[in-house]
Amino acid sequence: MPVSQTLADRFAEGVAAYDPADGPVVLAVSGGSDSTALMHLVAAQLPADCLVVVSVHHGLRQEADAEIALVAAQAEALGLRHEVQHWAWDQTGNLQAAARAGRWALLRDYAQSVGAQAVWMGHTEDDQIETVLMRLARGSGVDGLTGMAPLSRRDGVLIARPLLGMTRADLREWLKEQALSWSDDPSNTDPRYARVKVRQMYAQLQDLGLTPKRLLQTVEHMQAAQATLIAAAKDFATRHVVQEGADLVLDGAVLDLAAGDTPRRVLTAALAWVNGANYRPRFDALRQAAAEACAGQTVTLAGVIWLQEKDGRVRLIREAAATATSPLSPRTDGQDRTLIWDSRWTISGPSGTGLQVRALADGLQSCPQWRETGVPRRSLMASPAIWDKETLVAAPVAGLANGWSARIVADFHSTAFAIED
Numbered sequence: 001m002p003v004s005q006t007l008a009d010r011f012a013e014g015v016a017a018y019d020p021a022d023g024p025v026v027l028a029v030s031g032g033s034d035s036t037a038l039m040h041l042v043a044a045q046l047p048a049d050c051l052v053v054v055s056v057h058h059g060l061r062q063e064a065d066a067e068i069a070l071v072a073a074q075a076e077a078l079g080l081r082h083e084v085q086h087w088a089w090d091q092t093g094n095l096q097a098a099a100r101a102g103r104w105a106l107l108r109d110y111a112q113s114v115g116a117q118a119v120w121m122g123h124t125e126d127d128q129i130e131t132v133l134m135r136l137a138r139g140s141g142v143d144g145l146t147g148m149a150p151l152s153r154r155d156g157v158l159i160a161r162p163l164l165g166m167t168r169a170d171l172r173e174w175l176k177e178q179a180l181s182w183s184d185d186p187s188n189t190d191p192r193y194a195r196v197k198v199r200q201m202y203a204q205l206q207d208l209g210l211t212p213k214r215l216l217q218t219v220e221h222m223q224a225a226q227a228t229l230i231a232a233a234k235d236f237a238t239r240h241v242v243q244e245g246a247d248l249v250l251d252g253a254v255l256d257l258a259a260g261d262t263p264r265r266v267l268t269a270a271l272a273w274v275n276g277a278n279y280r281p282r283f284d285a286l287r288q289a290a291a292e293a294c295a296g297q298t299v300t301l302a303g304v305i306w307l308q309e310k311d312g313r314v315r316l317i318r319e320a321a322a323t324a325t326s327p328l329s330p331r332t333d334g335q336d337r338t339l340i341w342d343s344r345w346t347i348s349g350p351s352g353t354g355l356q357v358r359a360l361a362d363g364l365q366s367c368p369q370w371r372e373t374g375v376p377r378r379s380l381m382a383s384p385a386i387w388d389k390e391t392l393v394a395a396p397v398a399g400l401a402n403g404w405s406a407r408i409v410a411d412f413h414s415t416a417f418a419i420e421d
């Protein structure tokens with residue numbers, strides 16, 4: 001059977017769970033073989049109007065213009081929308097790491113600005129093997145050695161990797177069979193990069209019997225171990241964490257980090273849920289904050305205020321000052337505008353020019369009915385509000401709707417234990 005047959009069939013199974021009603025999908029396509037194959041395979045399975053192809057131009061190599069032009073031409077032939085996002089290096093830090101982080105930030109922000117349900121990426125089995133070997137070299141634990149997950153979450157955005165079970169060689173074979181071209185980025189073979197070194201050394205490790213099959217078996221064992229840890233954490237959370245709107249209320253058991261993996265996992269998940277998964281504290285900082293909270297102090301960590309309740313529990317509230325401002329670009333078709341704010345609120349409302357979403361903060365004074373909502377003051381101050389420069393247009397959570405709505409994207413207990421990327 002030609003590669004095309006089996007590969008396309010396996011891919012079709014992988015996308016079966018996708019529901020167009022949940023919003024568009026962003027396809028991250030660099031123009032390399034893997035993401036080019038991803039674009040064509042997805043386009044054959046899903047309706048074009050729910051796909052947006054996004055290429056990030058790093059402005060670092062001359063060939064990038066031609067690579068992105070090739071993606072644009074192929075996307076157009078498939079009837080897909082194609083967007084280019086430009087990245088600029090501010091000359092700080094390691095260039096590779098900065099480019100990777102900058103690329104993700106552009107993909108994430110774009111996905112959130114169009115209310116996308118997920119970003120799909122072209123990582124393959126080869127990338128998985130390299131990732132696990134690099135993490136082994138860093139002494140990673142169970143979570144790290146699970147490698148990349150087929151479905152995970154970063155900064156509150158879902159990442160799908162439908163090609164993880166396929167090899168680069170198979171994808172290239174498939175592209176050739178379909179007479180489709182791709183671009184080869186020379187840095188993918190530059191031995192100065194750690195990933196390239198790992199790839200080259202892995203060829204030797206295979207001679208010792210560390211075949212892809214064996215290595216991926218270990219990954220499966222780790223995934224099973226991780227699933228057990230996550231199940232225990234979920235169960236613990238149902239007993240010790242209560243979601244109240246956008247806040248979480250924890251009892252003392254969650255702060256008892258000496259009790260092992262489970263409370264640490266639950267506390268970390270709780271913070272990540274409240275801060276939109278924008279940052280995770282280091283363990284030392286977490287331990288210190290938990291001890292202070294146990295001693296009755298109010299703590300601010302990871303963009304979250306840990307406030308004492310009268311009954312001794314601790315309320316986690318988003319810190320208004322840690323949220324960002326998102327511009328609301330107007331729609332030309334007169335439809336409502338939808339975007340995701342602070343990685344966890346879906347905001348919808350009438351189009352308009354020059355509007356922004358940012359935390360309500362002191363705008364609370366302009367919401368006469370806020371007390372009737374029953375939501376604590378500090379929680380309302382961190383809730384989303386629509387602003388026209390300094391004028392408050394709407395604060396839906398604080399009782400000033402004016403045609404706008406805001407809802408928390410996902411419930412804590414059912415989503416907070418998704419695998420983090």
Ligand SMILES: Nc1ncnc2c1ncn2[C@@H]1O[C@H](COP(=O)(O)OP(=O)(O)OP(=O)(O)O)[C@@H](O)[C@H]1O
Pocket residue numbers: 027028029030031032033034035036054055056057058103120121122123127185188
């Ligand atoms: N410049 C980019 N623009 C958009 N998406 C990108 C870009 N670079 C990488 N990606 C996404 O990240 C995935 C993994 O990145 P990686 O650096 O391994 O890819 P690559 O070698 O540039 O290209 P490919 O994976 O397509 O062969 C890609 O498959 C793609 O989905």
